[in-house]
Amino acid sequence: MRFAETGFDLEIDLTRGNIERVKTDPGLTALHLGGQGMNAKILWDRVGPEVDPFSDDNLLIFSSGLLHSTPVPGANRTCVDTFSPQTNMYSHSLFGGFFGPELKHAGYDRIIFRGKAENLVYLFVHNDKVEIRDATHLQGKGALETGALLKEELGESEAQVAAIGLAGENRVFMATIEHANSSASRGVGVIMGDKRLKAIVVRGTKDINIAKPAELFNICNPMYREIYENEDCGDTMAHEDDEEFHVNNFAWGNARARNVGFWNAEREVRWREITEAVRLRWTGCYNCPKDCHQAIRLPGKQTYFQKCYSKLTYAMAAYEEIDFNYDFLAVTQEYGLDGFSTPQVLAFAIELYEAGILTDEDLPDFPESGGDRFYYLVEKVVAREGVGDALANGVYHAARQIGKGAEKYDHNSMKKFEQVPLKLGMINYPYFLMYATGAKMNITQIEGSYPQVAIADKEERQKFVDRWDAAPKRFKDWFLSWEPRTHPTVEASVNICDWNETMHYIDDSIGTCAFLSSFRGQFGGRPPYHIYNLPEFISLASGLDLDSDKLWEIAARNRNLVRAINIRRGLRRVDEKPPEDHWKKRDPEMEAKLLDEYYKFKGWTHDGIPTKETLDKLDLDFVSDDFLERGILSASEGES
Template sequence: MKGSYRNKVLDVDLTSGTAKVEPLSEILIETFLGGRGFNVRRFFEEVPRDVDPLGPENALYIGIGPLEGTSFPGSCRVNFTARSPQTGLLGDSNAGGFFGPELKYAGFDQVVLRGRASKPVYLFIHDEACEFRDASNLWGKDIPDTQKAIIEELGDSRVQVAAVGPAAERGVKFAGIFCNLVRAAARTGMGTVLASKNVKAIAVRGTMPVEVALPDMFDDLVVEIKREILVHPQYKGRVYLGTTALMSSLNQLGCLCTRHYRTGRFEAIHQVSGERLADTLKIKGKACFSCIIPCSRYVRIDEKGKTILASEGPEFEGLAAFTSKVGNPDLKEGLIAVDMCNRLGMDVITTSEAIAFLMELYERGEISSSDADGLDLSFGNMQAVYALIEKIARREGIGDLLGDGAVEAARKLDVGEELVMHVKGLEIFKADPRGLKGYALGLAVASRGGDHLRSEPSFEFSEDAEAARKLYGTEDAAFRLRYKGKGRVVKDYEERCAISDCLNACKNTLVNMEILSYDRMSTLLHAATGIKLDQEEIRLIGERIVNLERMYLVSHGVTRADDTLPKRFTEEPLPEESGPSAGSVVELDPMLDEYYESRGWDINSGIPKESTLKRLGILHLVNGVLDESLVLRR
């Protein structure tokens, strides 16, 4: 095959210290496209269901997409997939930056890591080759020191590094893989899996150019798309604030996570907002590879003539995690907490949930300081937050309890499990689902647990009643506090997100700004790869991925009963001070009915019907799982 695919997979056996290059299956390309699709297809077939997530038999898949390394704006992301040590279910995480394109320049569409090295190593992948390098001197180092040491050793500042920190080495189950220092594939514990294989980092350097199949056609399309991005209504806001814009907008709507989801508005929002960050601490904007939207930011904190923090970031999740969620009105203190998580290599979403959960228990009198190493766990006490971050990363004292995640901590404490804000063991984002009904449904059914990035149904903010009737059958679909039509909206956006994760292009443009229709994707893919897939064939790839991931969950006993939300969101209305969202709860059951029906899943069990799997061409892959699910339903 020609075009922007490399048509090569690097298969690494860490146990034997060998690596081989294999051809990329043409059938895999045509049915799963790239990135997330490549990973889940091979993971489903190759990794036993009962594998120990931290055992050598759990393979880790690293996948990139066909647009990677081209001039397409934001073609920069990379997927890491394995069985999750945090949830025991599907582990999958995605990061931007420059690592993904560099892997393409080094000659590969996918890397598979199997087994476990006998001692700490890092991999150096370069121009269709892989070296195993001693990492004994790197073990214990944080993310920045690890990247610096590897670049110095290799003598090339252009090397791209994906590394794990001390948290992963110590078995914290929500440790991430960090690319370019802060570009975090942080969810579901993929860093913990990498560290369990005695791999400290993967360094990549490539010099092989990416060629597209139809250069003139591709260039014309990219120019056209860039023009549309530059005049898009969201462009200026994304450049100025990026995702941190959500701090003020969600607060205004009354659904910003505040003091552990007990209200939707933070009284100190103006002190910690994205606008405040941009106006006081932002040095300049920062973009990923080939992107024309510099939506990230460099920030610096100087005090008494001394720089105490200089870093890229944070995104909305990190900013909200250590300000409104824990009741902290000090922007600088929040940024320090985010930086600590990044350096130690931990997911800010799970880390902040573990801490905020403890704070609520403490406020309710269900635990005391003596249960938490003498710490004062009052909301807003950032010294306690700093101490807990360190303790979690080093699995010391109360941190050892929290190192398996908030759900396990509650079970071990034997108190407050209903107060952990998670779905299927994965803690949720910083918007209150009661104010976002489509997102609420998306969290309940997401294939990796409580995750907002599997669907991102931003249409529910549109308030475009006419478009809602045309696309989803009811005008309610366009309004965030109404639930009708949201099953069809979430289905649609799940498929868009799956394709975005296959192309490994940024969801800002593909999903939120909706720059690419399926028809345009078809034309773009043809220009890039030479492959002709029509718009329906591309959409079906997204649907195929969602169903295969669902069948992996079904193989672990997941049914409708697991597609749920914490009772706080379904039974407790948002309080009066939440403004426009006050009084709202999530009407989950009718949304699930509509979602399953639109998906072609059994409405009682939430298991895909045989006819659906056959239509998508994956029945042969899942027959055994489907047979077992029939027993479950009986």
């Protein structure tokens, strides 16, 4: 009997219309857990480096995490992996809500799509019944609207739907996949659109077996209250009306400049009024007591969900008043657009217009105000009309397609992907490493366990460390000796980067939410889940024999496998640098040293390639064999 997982994948060939239920190897679960780890294994095995993201051979994988559908609170993040046309690299995203658990109850751990349908289709999964169905009647429908229409049409009010809007249909690179109160961003919606897959509808009523049911339930039951009452976890900022942190610290426009002083008492009051007027309620995800998502309804518009960081990103990018944001989100959410990258793409277009690179010919009747311009541009982008066709490929590609010096305005992308609009002073060692080497395309998916700032007061610092159950001892030592406005040592920086990313690789394989674990340790140091208690949850649920060291090793295996996938597609040291102007004061010598030491620590070559020894130790011999065969590792590097 398989515990915590179903032991079956669903293989869908959209070109041929073929559907298969495939038994999976439990040995792989022991090596990779589930979610991102298993997806990486499948992508490595089946999508060669020569495969173009827009080709039939690219895969789009929706995977549950190993702990979905177990009683472990907060395990609900579904993982979507594919190859991105924007970066030509591995692309990874997650969304909360209810989808992964429902998929497991239908009897599958993941759905693997290959090929492309001829016309728009959706996949309907109801336990053993799996059908590819015509979706041409849903063409152009909003992402959440599609879900509602399909549930009605199928008479499946309990089904869970993940769908794309018009942006995904038109292969806009910033397209999201929308589901209930959550979205998958970072370049996966475009592939769903390319495969002509409008939606996936899942309904499942089967049991999931637990290895040690009573023991697991015993440790899960108190977690509800612990998570609920822990003020240092969940999306704490979502509940604040004081937006000073984001508004003053993040750069406005096309990630250009801070607008310090914009946030004031008057705006805070008005912001609260606006928000309370449009909010229907706070909502949560499957089996999690935190309510991180706002259901928003504006008069005459369809309900949408606001989550995470999108609260004011559009207003800031458009240099608009705060009123603008909820209005504009109502449009972008139904088109299915990413609230991280889309504001930058639109602001980038405005900069090009103001610089005379885009003209009235490109943008006829271009309005005056930032807000009106955003409404104008978003239509062009989503329809891929005129210059919108280039903009729909993201800032990096649009800049090169438009030319005429537009490249200069692409200043905030890294590895061809838009980054958080932060412009800071002095380089930060651990952050340099996280930006440069991370494979998850967004710093929020990499940072999170080690605090961002030191605590000045020694007594407070000690108190923080005393209750910091989540941290291995070495981090406590480093934190105790860390004075404000000083750099952690190189050794500490390398370790901090490693720990931070490791926790995300764990979350993303078991499906727990980063707001309860990998992202939340950095603020308050009390994440409900951490390296010391997670092994017990995973072991009791799955029957795997795990402790903290073994779990860390699995995360390292998954990390190296993702690294290997990108290395095989050409990623090298030369690509590993943060956005040019992310820090005003750089330190090339130290940056080189940091990379050297990080690579060494990871067991990678000078060029950032995992060595044979590293790979073999992690049971990734098939990767080292491949690297040697392709000449990615030379025989001598292989031996090192």
